[in-house]
Amino acid sequence: MAADAASDAAGVDAGRLSFDVIVLGAGIMGSCAAHAAASRGASVLLLERFDLLHHLGSSHGESRTIRDAYAKAYYPPMVRLARRLWSDAQADAGYRVLTPTPQLCIGPRSNASFLAAIRNGGEAEADIEKRWGGVFRVPDGWVTAVSELGGGVLSATKAVAMFQTLAIKKGAVVRDNTEVVGIVKKEGEDGVRVVTSKGEEFHGAKCVVTVGAWASKLVKSVAGVELPIQPVHKLTQYWKIKPGHEHELTPEAGFPTFSSYGKPFVYSTPSLEFPGLIKINDDGGSPCDPDSRDWGSEASFAAAAERVARWIREFMPGHVETAGGPVFRQACMCAMTPDKDFIVDFLGGEFGEDVVLGAGFSCHGFKMGPAVGMILAEMAIDGEARTAVEAGVELQHFRINRFEGNPAGTPTRIRSRLPIPLSETSMISVVP
Numbered sequence: 001m002a003a004d005a006a007s008d009a010a011g012v013d014a015g016r017l018s019f020d021v022i023v024l025g026a027g028i029m030g031s032c033a034a035h036a037a038a039s040r041g042a043s044v045l046l047l048e049r050f051d052l053l054h055h056l057g058s059s060h061g062e063s064r065t066i067r068d069a070y071a072k073a074y075y076p077p078m079v080r081l082a083r084r085l086w087s088d089a090q091a092d093a094g095y096r097v098l099t100p101t102p103q104l105c106i107g108p109r110s111n112a113s114f115l116a117a118i119r120n121g122g123e124a125e126a127d128i129e130k131r132w133g134g135v136f137r138v139p140d141g142w143v144t145a146v147s148e149l150g151g152g153v154l155s156a157t158k159a160v161a162m163f164q165t166l167a168i169k170k171g172a173v174v175r176d177n178t179e180v181v182g183i184v185k186k187e188g189e190d191g192v193r194v195v196t197s198k199g200e201e202f203h204g205a206k207c208v209v210t211v212g213a214w215a216s217k218l219v220k221s222v223a224g225v226e227l228p229i230q231p232v233h234k235l236t237q238y239w240k241i242k243p244g245h246e247h248e249l250t251p252e253a254g255f256p257t258f259s260s261y262g263k264p265f266v267y268s269t270p271s272l273e274f275p276g277l278i279k280i281n282d283d284g285g286s287p288c289d290p291d292s293r294d295w296g297s298e299a300s301f302a303a304a305a306e307r308v309a310r311w312i313r314e315f316m317p318g319h320v321e322t323a324g325g326p327v328f329r330q331a332c333m334c335a336m337t338p339d340k341d342f343i344v345d346f347l348g349g350e351f352g353e354d355v356v357l358g359a360g361f362s363c364h365g366f367k368m369g370p371a372v373g374m375i376l377a378e379m380a381i382d383g384e385a386r387t388a389v390e391a392g393v394e395l396q397h398f399r400i401n402r403f404e405g406n407p408a409g410t411p412t413r414i415r416s417r418l419p420i421p422l423s424e425t426s427m428i429s430v431v432p
């Protein structure tokens, strides 16, 4: 059955069934990829299974951290490219989604990843007692390091909406409530057919797959490729700031985004989206099936809250109220790979370079959305991601075939089993 039109939502390009690039999934990655491809002059169709800006995937909510501090040295160049693209997009949109802040890292001197992260993030040891007098209490043997320009808060849903709007302004057609169930290669035909659950078919010279926690299911069903991506259910927790300290913990007062490299790993953004509250989370989460989530039990909420409350009582005792637990929480999903590195690659096999995959963003991808979107769009249009390479991004770390230990290069089918068993009781760490 042919589609009525790819334009029901946008009201443009009525009747169009064929596109240069079809992007599947309108989270941050797909929205950025659609924008980047449309900015290159490609005709673009962005298909989303649910309503735009829904809360069922990974990209919704009030805030995400952007930080340069990464233990793996190949991420900071991608963060720097993303910062440039965030800034360009804000200039085009005429409003801001990124609030710059300093980034603070605290951790034991013996923790090698912590030391690597502060080195790679350009952070310098700093006396945080002087800087944020009395807010933090850091144990003996721990180091505190700050980068003045190394942090920031991204308004998540607002940022996704911004890239969707910019994509539409560049001519992209955006369709929500459209579930893709197939990507088909037809004998003797260039490109691919993208098939929806309503039986519609669109032709794409290229297709970009950015379906978040659904990636392993979709890719398995269309290509028989098993991606080792484990969806994880996670909670964002907001805590009440003790009376009199509300302003101290805001970006206007110079409060940082921060990471604490202990057990648990804890991270936070300054008080911004909900005045009087501060987001403080740990890295825990439970494996889930994105199509049959139980959304967590009261016992798992209580356990997550207690882990963070214990940290607050030890590290920020005078400033944040822990009695009664977090006052607001929001569920979200992360798509974890075994090494917590992204998958950014051609799908290969019968699809060759016609299908580009961006997946497994492992709970730390949002900040790099515009860079990933640019990479995916250039791979689709040019067959290579020149802008990223020029910016020093090393894409070999993100290949599909790394899971079999094959040398980097031609994509191959992977047969690795899911490394993390689906179990509702186990808890896994989601921060690299």
Ligand SMILES: Cc1cc2nc3c(=O)[nH]c(=O)nc-3n(C[C@H](O)[C@H](O)[C@H](O)COP(=O)(O)OP(=O)(O)OC[C@H]3O[C@@H](n4cnc5c(N)ncnc54)[C@H](O)[C@@H]3O)c2cc1C
Pocket: 024, 025, 026, 027, 028, 029, 030, 047, 048, 049, 050, 056, 057, 058, 059, 060, 063, 064, 065, 066, 178, 179, 180, 181, 210, 211, 212, 213, 214, 218, 234, 235, 236, 332, 333, 334, 358, 359, 361, 362, 363, 364, 365, 366, 367, 368
């Ligand atoms: C609690 C939490 C905190 C985080 N904190 C940070 C942080 O501080 N900094 C940071 O950088 N990152 C952070 N992340 C990670 C970041 O949010 C994700 O890496 C990023 O949002 C992934 O985006 P995505 O586009 O791949 O996935 P999604 O946003 O899930 O987008 C995928 C889209 O594809 C759609 N879709 C699925 N199947 C189909 C189909 N068959 N047809 C059509 N559409 C389909 C889905 O509905 C969805 O809208 C955090 C994540 C969580 C959950």
